[in-house]
Amino acid sequence: MAVLSAMAHGQSEAAEAIGEAFFAAAAGLDEERRAVYGDLMLSSLNAAARRRLEAMMKSGYEFQSEFARGYVAKGRQEGRKEGILEAKAHDVLAFLEARGLEVPAEVRERVLASADLDELDRWLRRAAVISDARELLATTGS
Numbered sequence: 001m002a003v004l005s006a007m008a009h010g011q012s013e014a015a016e017a018i019g020e021a022f023f024a025a026a027a028g029l030d031e032e033r034r035a036v037y038g039d040l041m042l043s044s045l046n047a048a049a050r051r052r053l054e055a056m057m058k059s060g061y062e063f064q065s066e067f068a069r070g071y072v073a074k075g076r077q078e079g080r081k082e083g084i085l086e087a088k089a090h091d092v093l094a095f096l097e098a099r100g101l102e103v104p105a106e107v108r109e110r111v112l113a114s115a116d117l118d119e120l121d122r123w124l125r126r127a128a129v130i131s132d133a134r135e136l137l138a139t140t141g142s
Helices: 002-009 015-028 029-044 047-058 066-098 107-111 115-128 133-137
Strands: none
Touching: 002 015, 002 029, 015 029, 047 115, 066 107, 066 115, 066 133, 107 133, 115 133
């Protein structure tokens, strides 16, 4: 009902209350339905209501529903993974630069775009032994 209410009234002043009601009611849904309905509900709310719910999640508000807690935990986990990938990519570039190697734009872009932790680890090790930063992306060697 909250999803339908969001679709019908998500642009009204009631949008915030609808979003909060959804988080409370979604606890009884299986994970897949919670995700699909949650995305549909959030996309139906006005910008102010979405910002308010996001602010509640960021401020440490303790949601009562299992759905909301799971949604926040999933976001934190994804954020941690993104942070680790970004830090590792910067480590690879910093290592190359510390060794005095010039890092061409195409190498920098490829390293920063990587979403594969194993690949970044491999590149970090290679950065210790290569003589030209372009060699970093070579598919042969370690």
